[in-house]
Amino acid sequence: MKKKKSDLLTEVELEFMNELWALGEGTVRDVLARLPDDRNLAYTSAATILRILEQKEFVTSRKEGKSHVYIPTLARDTYQSRTLRDLSMKLFDDTPASLVARLLSDEELTEEALGQIRALVDRRLKNDTG
Amino acid sequence: MIPGEAVLDAFVNANILVCVAYCCWFCMQKAMQKAGLSQFHGTQLKLLNGVFLVVLFAPFLALGFRTLQTNGVASQLNLNLSDMVVSYYLNGGFEMKASDLEGLIHARDTFILNVMTGTGVAAKAVIGVFVAGLAIGTLRLIFSVFCLYRIVANSYGWRKFGRVRIMLSDRTLVPFSTRGLWNYYVVLPSHMLGQSHELKVSLAHELQHVRQGDLEWEIILEALKPIFFLNPFFHAWKRQVEELREFNCDSKVLSKGIIDVRTYCDTLLSICQGTLRRDRAFVIAVPKVTLVTADRSSNWNNRPSMLESRVLSALESRPVRFQRLLFLTLLLPLVTALSITAVAVQRPGDWSQDRLMLSTVVNLERLDEINRLSTFGRIRN
Numbered sequence: 001m002k003k004k005k006s007d008l009l010t011e012v013e014l015e016f017m018n019e020l021w022a023l024g025e026g027t028v029r030d031v032l033a034r035l036p037d038d039r040n041l042a043y044t045s046a047a048t049i050l051r052i053l054e055q056k057e058f059v060t061s062r063k064e065g066k067s068h069v070y071i072p073t074l075a076r077d078t079y080q081s082r083t084l085r086d087l088s089m090k091l092f093d094d095t096p097a098s099l100v101a102r103l104l105s106d107e108e109l110t111e112e113a114l115g116q117i118r119a120l121v122d123r124r125l126k127n128d129t130g
Numbered sequence: 131m132i133p134g135e136a137v138l139d140a141f142v143n144a145n146i147l148v149c150v151a152y153c154c155w156f157c158m159q160k161a162m163q164k165a166g167l168s169q170f171h172g173t174q175l176k177l178l179n180g181v182f183l184v185v186l187f188a189p190f191l192a193l194g195f196r197t198l199q200t201n202g203v204a205s206q207l208n209l210n211l212s213d214m215v216v217s218y219y220l221n222g223g224f225e226m227k228a229s230d231l232e233g234l235i236h237a238r239d240t241f242i243l244n245v246m247t248g249t250g251v252a253a254k255a256v257i258g259v260f261v262a263g264l265a266i267g268t269l270r271l272i273f274s275v276f277c278l279y280r281i282v283a284n285s286y287g288w289r290k291f292g293r294v295r296i297m298l299s300d301r302t303l304v305p306f307s308t309r310g311l312w313n314y315y316v317v318l319p320s321h322m323l324g325q326s327h328e329l330k331v332s333l334a335h336e337l338q339h340v341r342q343g344d345l346e347w348e349i350i351l352e353a354l355k356p357i358f359f360l361n362p363f364f365h366a367w368k369r370q371v372e373e374l375r376e377f378n379c380d381s382k383v384l385s386k387g388i389i390d391v392r393t394y395c396d397t398l399l400s401i402c403q404g405t406l407r408r409d410r411a412f413v414i415a416v417p418k419v420t421l422v423t424a425d426r427s428s429n430w431n432n433r434p435s436m437l438e439s440r441v442l443s444a445l446e447s448r449p450v451r452f453q454r455l456l457f458l459t460l461l462l463p464l465v466t467a468l469s470i471t472a473v474a475v476q477r478p479g480d481w482s483q484d485r486l487m488l489s490t491v492v493n494l495e496r497l498d499e500i501n502r503l504s505t506f507g508r509i510r511n
Contacts, residue, residue: 010300012324045323052286052298052320 006056008086009079016049017058017072017079025071027064138242140189143475145361147185150471152363154464155181155370162460170450171377171443173457178371179347180461181468188472195473208482211474216484228491235488239477260360267356274352278308278418282315294340296333298323304401305332306420309345316340331397332421334383339419342382344375352417373436375419380440381447395441398422402437 009017019034020026028047035041050070053059061068084099092098103109104117155178162168184191199205208214212235218224219231244253285299293313298320307316316336322329339345351368358364384391402422422437434442478485 006300010321012321015324039324040326041324042326045326045329048286048288048298049320049323055286 021076027067149363151181175374184468209473210478306418307336308418328397338379348417
C-alpha cells in the first residue's frame with residue numbers, strides 16, 4: 001500500500017518546522033539547540049522526527065560530513081494557508097467569511113490589530129480591482 | 131453422519147464446552163480470590179488460555195477416547211451424559227414420563243436435523259440469525275483488519291529488532307501492538323517522541339504484550355467472534371482475557387522495577403484522556419492490543435472502571451511467587467473436568483442396553499395409551 005502523506009503537521013513536528021523555518025536550514029543539533037532547555041528531547045528522537053518530516057516531504061536533506069542538513073520544502077506562509085483552509089473546512093463549514101467573522105468578534109483583538117486587518121483587506125481589494 | 135451434520139454437532143459441542151469451561155474457570159477464579167490469590171493475574175490468564183485450548187482440542191479428545199474404546203481400552207467405561215441420565219432414570223433415580231425423557235434426550239438430534247433440513251419456524255429463525263450474524267461479523271472483521279492494516283502501513287518505521295518493528299503514527303493517540311504473518315508491530319503515537327516517560331512506559335507495556343503472546347490470543351478470539359457471537363459466555367470470556375492480560379502486563383512491567391508506579395499510573399491516565407477523542411477507524415481496527423482504553427460502561431453500573439481497577443492493582447502490586455506451581459496445580463482439575471465434559475456431551479454412538487430399554491418403555495406407554503382409547507376415540511372408564 002502506498003503511504004498516504006499527511007498534509008498537516010503534528011504538534012511536535014510543527015515545533016521542529018518552526019525552528020527550521022527560523023533557521024532556513026539546519027542539522028538535528030541546530031534544531032535541538034533552539035528548543036527550550038526543559039524540552040529534554042533525546043538526539044535520536046529529534047532525528048526521528050526530522051526523518052518523518054522528510055518522509056512526509058515537508059523537508060529535504062543533504063549530507064554534510066557525518067550529519068544531515070534539513071531544508072524546508074514548504075514555506076511557512078504556504079503551510080499557514082493550508083492550515084487555515086483545513087480549519088475553515090472542518091470547523092467553519094468551508095466558509096472563510098465565518099472564520100474571519102469569528103476572528104473579528106474576538107474581544108481580545110486590539111484596535112491596532114484591527115487596523116492592520118483593515119489595511120490588508122483594502123490592499124487585497126485594490127489589487128483585485130486594479 | 132453427513133459432514134454438515136458433523137460440523138453442526140461439533141459446533142453445538144463447542145458452545146456447550148465454552149459455557150462449561152467459563153463456569154469452571156469462574157468458580158476457580160472466585161476460589162482464588164477467596165484464598166487471597168487475586169494478585170496472581172498471570173496464573174488466572176494462563177488458566178483461561180489453557181482451558182480455551184482444551185475447548186479447541188475437544189473434538190480430538192473425544193475422537194481419541196472413542197478410538198481407545200474401539201481398540202478395547204476402557205471399553206466398559208461409559209462417559210456419555212445422555213447414557214448416564216437414561217441409566218439413572220431406569221434405576222429409579224428420578225420420576226418422569228418415559229416419552230418426555232426420550233424427547234429430551236433426542237432434543238439435540240431433533241434440533242440438528244431440523245436445522246440441517248430447514249424444518250420448522252424455529253430452525254429457520256436460527257439459520258437466519260446465525261447466517262446474518264456470521265456474515266456481518268465476518269465483514270466487520272475484514273473491514274477492521276483493513277483499518278488496522280492502513281494505520282500500520284501509514285505509520286513510520288522507527289526501530290526494528292528481531293521480528294519486532296516499532297512504528298510511529300499520526301493516526302493513533304493510543305499505543306498499541308499487533309502482528310502480521312511474521313513480524314510484530316508496536317505502534318506509538320508520533321507525538322510521544324517528545325514525552326520520554328510516556329514513551330518508556332508504552333514501549334515496556336506493549337513489548338510485554340508481545341512477550342506474553344497476547345497478540346496471538348487476541349487474533350484467535352477476534353477470529354472466533356463471528357462464529358460464537360450468539361454465545362454470551364464467549365463474550366464474557368473475551369472480556370476476562372482483555373482485563374487479565376492488562377493486569378498481568380501492568381504487574382510484570384512494574385515488577386522489573388525500571389518504571390515507578392506513579393509514572394506508570396500517570397501515563398495510563400494521560401493516555402486514557404487521549405482516547406476520549408475517538409478516531410473511528412482506530413476504534414474499529416482489530417486485532418490489536420492497546421495500552422489503555424476508555425471504559426464508558428462503568429458510567430451506568432456500579433462496577434469500577436477498568437482503568438480504576440488497573441491503577442488500584444498497580445498501586446497494590448506485590449511480587450508473587452510459585453506462579454508456575456499454582457498454575458499446574460489448578461490446571462489439572464480444570465483440564466480433567468473439561469476433558470470428561472468434552473467426552474460426555476458427544477452424541478451417543480450405538481444403541482446401548484439402557485436406551486433400548488427406554489425405547490421399550492416408551493413403546494409400552496404408547497400401547498397403553500392406545501388401549502385406553504376406545505375404537506370411537508373415547509376414553510374407556
